[in-house]
Amino acid sequence: NNDDGNAQQVNNNAANEERGVGNEDDNEAANAANNMVVANDINNFDLEDNFGRMVMERIQWPEQDLEMGCRWTMALMNNFATYFQLVLANSFHPVLQRAIGVGSAFEGWSPREQDVVYQVLVPMAPPQGHSFHLEQDTAGQRCMRNxxxxxxxxxxxxxxxxxxxxxxxxxxxxxxxxxxxxxxxLHTLCTGSHLDVEKTARWFYQLVRAIWPALPQSHNWHLVLLPSRRSCQFQVTNGRESYRIEMLFGVRQGNS
Incomplete structure (x- = not known):
């Protein structure tokens, strides 16, 4: 718009020099051009404001549904936790603690309805006769918290x-x-002396598949395991509703 205004001004000056007359007409034309610039700015502002409003509405759309989904997911995780304790008691596999809701869904927002993933973190404690030690991965220099x-x-x-x-x-x-x-x-889920992420993920899948039939949710919901190498992902549906859940696993650092 500024370029158009500058070009209009140059043309007006040239026309005045050649004609020496028509100043009033030129002023009216310049005023009209300025008014068009202002109108365009207002329209652009309105478009940007509307676009921003649409984006916010899209992000915040599922507030009620997300809250319900989070409650349902945590109820499912609590049931899983009960059976984790029964199945893994006195074993030499990681001790699985109660899940913690993490990620955008548990913060109350999600980009799009079809992309909602309910992520939960399942803290692991060492089994008897073992201890866990966090070590920074020197292979990933760019990721300082890996x-x-x-x-x-x-x-x-x-x-x-x-x-x-x-x-x-x-x-x-x-x-x-x-x-x-x-x-x-060390001889089940580790590679060398370190816990193997992919082996641990496969172990999680085996646990979920084995325990699911014992859960009350299995009576009305259908479980579909989804492929993932570094976490356990699955989808549960009942014909009307569908939830996609990702179980992440980690180790508490200090008192965190």
Missing amino acids: FRIRVQLECTCSSEQQGRNMLCFLHHPKEELRTNQDPSL
Whole structure:
């Protein structure tokens, strides 16, 4: 618009020099051009304002539905947690704690209805005879908060641990351990001495598939497992409603 105004002014000056007359007509034309510029600015502002309003409405549309979806998801996760404790009791797999709602859905917004994913974080604690240690992943220099979980065996020779009929992974003969006790976490979900993300994700899938039929939600909802290498994703539908849920897993750092 500024370029058009400048061009109009140059043309007006040239016309005045050639004609030496018509100043009043030229002023009226300039005023009309200025009015058009102002009108265009107002229209552009209105368009931008309307566009911004539409974006906000699109982002905030599911406030009621999201709240319902979050409640339903957490109820499902609480049921899963109950069976996780039963299934994993006295095992050498990670101890799964109650899920925590994370991500945009639990913050009350989502880009589009069809893209809503209810993400939950399932904190993991080490099983008996093991400890977890967070180590920064030196391979990912760009991502300063990318950590790996190092798994370390701990001595369980104390009388308290012996009362649990558990053999110490560090101080009992390997043959005795192999015959009388399940393998340690290092031999199931780890690669080397670190917890393997993809192995852990596959383990989560196995747990969800095995436990689902025992949950009350399975009577009216249908479970579909979705492919993912680093988390456990699935969709549940009942013919009218559908929720997509992603289970992430991690380890608490300190008191966080």
